[in-house]
Amino acid sequence: MERSAGKALHQFVPMLMPRDAVGGHTLAIQEMAVAAGYDSRIFVDTTSGAEPAEVCHFTSYPEIAASDDILIYQLAVASPMVEMLLRREEPLVVNYHNITPAAAFSNWDYVSVLDQTRARDELIQLAKRASGGLAVSRFNESELVGAGYQRTAVLPVLSIESASETPVDSRTASRLSSLKASGGSDWLFVGRLAPNKRQDLLLQALFAYQKLYDPLARLHLVGRGASPAYASAIGVYADRLGIGDSTDLPGEVSDAELSAYYQNADVFVCLSEHEGFGAPLLEALEAELPVIAYAAGAIPEMLAGSGILLRSQAPVEVASAVSRVLSDGALRDELANRGRSRLRELNLVHARESTLSTLLELAGRK
Amino acid sequence: MALMPEPPGDPGAARTEDVLEVAVAHIREEACQRRASGEFTEEFEQELSAAFERLAPVGTNRWFFDAARVHLDSAARGYRGIQAALEEFASTVGEPPEPGSGRSMTRLRDRVADRLRALTRASLIESVVEGRVAHLGAQVSSFATGTARALQVMDQRLALVDDALRLLGERFEDSSLPERSRDSLVRELRTALEPEDVSSCAAVVIERFAELRGSVLHAECGDGSLASLLIASGHDVVGAEPRVEAAYTAMRRGVKVAIREASEHLASLDEASLAAVVLSGSIDRTGTTGQLHLLELALRVLDRGGLASIVVTEPALFGSSHLEPVLRELLEWNPKSASTWTAMMRHVGFVDIEVIELCNQPEGSSPDATRVHPSHLLVGRRPVAR
Known part of the structure; x- marks a missing residue:
């Protein structure tokens, strides 16, 4: 591997997944760094063959390393590259996307329990090594401070899809439209099928909603299966509840297909028990969907009054919330106005422009 | 340092939050009424959750996971032991530089150490040890999932229906059988x-x-x-x-x-x-x-x-x-x-x-x-x- 002349800002991320918030964020930073004249490469520990950009294995970094390099580690899961980063001496900034608590997986996936526990250990180990930590929410920042990071900053994830700017997949739109024509409302949740995302509670809520309000309602759960046992149980559970035909599990979809889902939905419902940022909620606001969410993790911070926040995940309460939102036009208008305001406040464009300078400042290079 | 904007403090915000808080209060009240009337009791809500929890693999096999964790920890220690041995070896490698050659012992040793580290990272040792650790973890999860599902009698009954429907489909391809509507047989089955x-x-x-x-x-x-x-x-x-x-x-x-x-x-x-x-x-x-x-x-x-x-x-x-x-x-x-x-x-x-x-x-x-x-x-x- 050849080293380019001049300054360098390299990123380390365990895997670079397409259509993944961390992946999109990493690519956005690379784009900004290159535009600012930096040599900027992405190093991974695992390749899938489906990377959306060129990547290198992290073990090759020492071949091109220079003492004035700036290193950014995108931390969301455990990785063997941490051991190498701990031994290096270049300025390091940890960009923290949150680690799901291991307990969320304890009944479903023991490998994930070990991984998440290791990831949290690595977060703490890196605190002594890193010049600073960049969090994507104040909720995450509090975890960085708790782990011992002396210098921290908060900037949102840079990979929020704008529904209005992304073309819509016509085939998906047509299929969803046909379903809608047969009656019933469309609920949407976007997120990996994982125990902390609590798609099981969404199924219970749909069951209750069909019994109490609208037997034709549908639930679209868009996202890849991150925990095989949990994902399998979700399919079985939907059948057990008798709502298998009303539940759409398309798995991972393209940006255009996702755009069709946002466009078709009547409400976005999130009952996650743990979110470090909640990019899909902001995407829902962009799509002017009313958002109903359980108040956990960074969600109250992200919505900041622009959605219906519930203190309970109980199916009857969630069903009642959806019914209220869908039957009250004035409430929906108010939510849409608040959603637009919130997006203006977040000023994602400004955040994007500030990211590079913030990273350099945390690295002690500004 | 925080660059994420705080929620607004403008006068309109208070009224807006009141509207949403009122809505949430009505939502909670309606939920309570639905439960109290027997339309959807709290006990039934809890039963729905319990029914899902029983689909989880781990609850029935906690002991197996604890045993697996011991093996995984042991494998990880073994891997770290190999790493430590290689580091120690690397620290002793290197020929004394010839006088005036400009090469330092430190640089030579570092290069050898880096090479050995690179070798171990990509090597059979790492892939065998870490691969076995990951494989063991996956096997444990799969085993537990399989065992838990075997205990679900209702799943077995439903699986029989699926098998019967598949066989039904196959039989309809056999033209020697009396004609029956597939749909009516499926309805009978259900x-x-x-x-x-x-x-x-x-x-x-x-x-x-x-x-x-x-x-x-x-x-x-x-x-x-x-x-x-x-x-x-x-x-x-x-x-x-x-x-x-x-x-x-x-x-x-x-x-x-x-x-x-x-x-x-x-x-x-x-x-x-x-x-x-x-x-x-x-x-x-x-x-x-x-x-x-x-x-x-x-x-x-x-x-x-x-x-x-x-x-x-x-x-x-x-x-x-x-x-x-x-x-x-x-x-x-x-x-x-x-x-x-x-x-x-x-x-x-x-x-x-x-x-x-x-x-x-x-x-x-x-x-x-x-x-x-x-x-x-x-x-x-x-x-x-x-």
Whole structure:
């Protein structure tokens, strides 16, 4: 591997997944760094063959390393590259996307329990090594401070899809439209099928909603299966509840297909028990969907009054919330106005422009 | 340093939040009303959650995971040991630089150390050790998932339906068979799996249970038609029903219902905790071993002198159904005669066994070739004396 002349800002991320918030964020930073004249490469520990950009294995970094390099580690899961980063001496900034608590997986996936526990250990180990930590929410920042990071900053994830700017997949739109024509409302949740995302509670809520309000309602759960046992149980559970035909599990979809889902939905419902940022909620606001969410993790911070926040995940309460939102036009208008305001406040464009300078400042290079 | 903007403090915000807070308050109030009216009780909400938790793999095999963790930790220590040994080796490598050569021992040693690290990272050692660790973890998860699913009797019943439907599809490709509409057979199949109506037994059961004091369990209670009649006659009744739709209907009838299979629910109860048990639904539709197991479980949970009522259908009446014989066989229905049931109950330990013949067609209904109605009620008592 050849080293380019001049300054360098390299990123380390365990895997670079397409259509993944961390992946999109990493690519956005690379784009900004290159535009600012930096040599900027992405190093991974695992390749899938489906990377959306060129990547290198992290073990090759020492071949091109220079003492004035700036290193950014995108931390969301455990990785063997941490051991190498701990031994290096270049300025390091940890960009923290949150680690799901291991307990969320304890009944479903023991490998994930070990991984998440290791990831949290690595977060703490890196605190002594890193010049600073960049969090994507104040909720995450509090975890960085708790782990011992002396210098921290908060900037949102840079990979929020704008529904209005992304073309819509016509085939998906047509299929969803046909379903809608047969009656019933469309609920949407976007997120990996994982125990902390609590798609099981969404199924219970749909069951209750069909019994109490609208037997034709549908639930679209868009996202890849991150925990095989949990994902399998979700399919079985939907059948057990008798709502298998009303539940759409398309798995991972393209940006255009996702755009069709946002466009078709009547409400976005999130009952996650743990979110470090909640990019899909902001995407829902962009799509002017009313958002109903359980108040956990960074969600109250992200919505900041622009959605219906519930203190309970109980199916009857969630069903009642959806019914209220869908039957009250004035409430929906108010939510849409608040959603637009919130997006203006977040000023994602400004955040994007500030990211590079913030990273350099945390690295002690500004 | 925080660059994320705080929520706004403008005057309009307070009014807006009031609107949303009012909405949330109304939502909570409506939810409370729905629960209080019995339309969707809090207990049923909890049962829905419990039904999902039972689909999780780990709960049944915690010990296996603890053992696996020991192996994983040991493998990780072994890997770190190999790493440490290689680091130590790397630190001793290097020839003394020739005088004036400009090469330093440190740079040579570092280069060798880096190379060895690179070698170990990409090497067979790392992939074997870490691969085995990951493989073991995945195997543990898969094993636990497989084991947990094997315990789900309802899944087995539904799997039989899927198998039967697949075979049905294949048979329709055989043109030598009489023509039948696939859709009508599928409907018959699904109908056959619906909870049977056992309310015709109500009068007899109520009469037999009249002197009993204590709780009554109906497993599997179906839509709660019999259980609700028992409640109306003054009994404290709980139902167990694995089909969620039927359990919901039972809940709406005022029956406190656990979303569970009969055997699973009976096994969770304390010994001698019930005055009476009614078994129906699954009792005809499981293997003989399963049937004996249900009877044993029922005997265990009954108070001394408590009564078990078994609602069954004579094999001859299964045969009169218009369902294809192959479907009956595929669904593993296992009806037995009243005399065989009597023998089985006696074998398990019940005494004073009584056989009551039922009118196996509900009053007012016309013969329905797709439904199988119960033909007999057997009542047995747990002995009073040890």
